[in-house]
Amino acid sequence: NAGVTQTPKFRVLKTGQSMTLLCAQDMNHEYMYWYRQDPGMGLRLIHYSVGEGTTAKGEVPDGYNVSRLKKQNFLLGLESAAPSQTSVYFCASSYSSREVKNIQYFGAGTRLSVL
Amino acid sequence: GENVEQHPSTLSVQEGDSAVIKCTYSDSASNYFPWYKQELGKRPQLIIDIRSNVGEKKDQRIAVTLNKTAKHFSLHITETQPEDSAVYFCAASSNFGNEKLTFGTGTRLTIIP
Numbered sequence: 001n002a003g004v005t006q007t008p009k010f011r012v013l014k015t016g017q018s019m020t021l022l023c024a025q026d027m028n029h030e031y032m033y034w035y036r037q038d039p040g041m042g043l044r045l046i047h048y049s050v051g052e053g054t055t056a057k058g059e060v061p062d063g064y065n066v067s068r069l070k071k072q073n074f075l076l077g078l079e080s081a082a083p084s085q086t087s088v089y090f091c092a093s094s095y096s097s098r099e100v101k102n103i104q105y106f107g108a109g110t111r112l113s114v115l
Numbered sequence: 116g117e118n119v120e121q122h123p124s125t126l127s128v129q130e131g132d133s134a135v136i137k138c139t140y141s142d143s144a145s146n147y148f149p150w151y152k153q154e155l156g157k158r159p160q161l162i163i164d165i166r167s168n169v170g171e172k173k174d175q176r177i178a179v180t181l182n183k184t185a186k187h188f189s190l191h192i193t194e195t196q197p198e199d200s201a202v203y204f205c206a207a208s209s210n211f212g213n214e215k216l217t218f219g220t221g222t223r224l225t226i227i228p
């Protein structure tokens with residue numbers, strides 16, 4: 001049981017380049033999220049999905065796109081990377097039931113540097 | 116939308132002493148308040164959570180209290196140990212149908228041996 005897996009773990013981009021971060025979960029969770037973590041800023045939600053084929057904007061969506069074509073995968077795309085997108089990106093997934101709410105399970109993170 | 120403020124941003128305590136981290140939230144509809152711990156270089160992990168129908172919850176050395184009237188909740192760690200050193204994040208979720216969490220900015224807790 002791998003939980004939430006993010007690829008790649010590290011990446012260096014030049015300004016203007018594009019890339020896709022992949023998040024995969026094997027827990028059959030309905031909900032998936034992409035966050036960025038910057039020093040002193042906590043975890044800020046970029047986009048999220050409440051089910052296969054659905055996506056929604058979070059707190060800081062500009063410059064990013066996402067897709068949830070399969071329930072287990074949530075992709076985060078940067079079309080034209082900017083230095084301001086240098087950050088650590090975390091993916092998370094969660095389920096909701098009568099007894100448990102919103103426990104989010106995080107991936108190990110992707111450290112992205114944009115030069 | 117929801118806004119969560121967390122204080123202090125850094126906290127140092129002697130080993131064996133207690134640590135308290137406080138958060139306030141803005142949305143009176145919030146009904147779920149988890150705390151996540153992130154050790155250096157690791158992923159955030161849930162350590163305790165509380166629902167709005169409960170005022171306090173304990174799990175061994177950690178406890179969370181909630182004051183709905185004042186819209187604030189706190190994390191209490193007693194008998195602190197070196198392994199408690201980490202960044203702690205509070206969060207709030209509003210509406211049972213809305214699965215987003217809004218996180219605070221984090222507290223870096225350092226336990227001094």
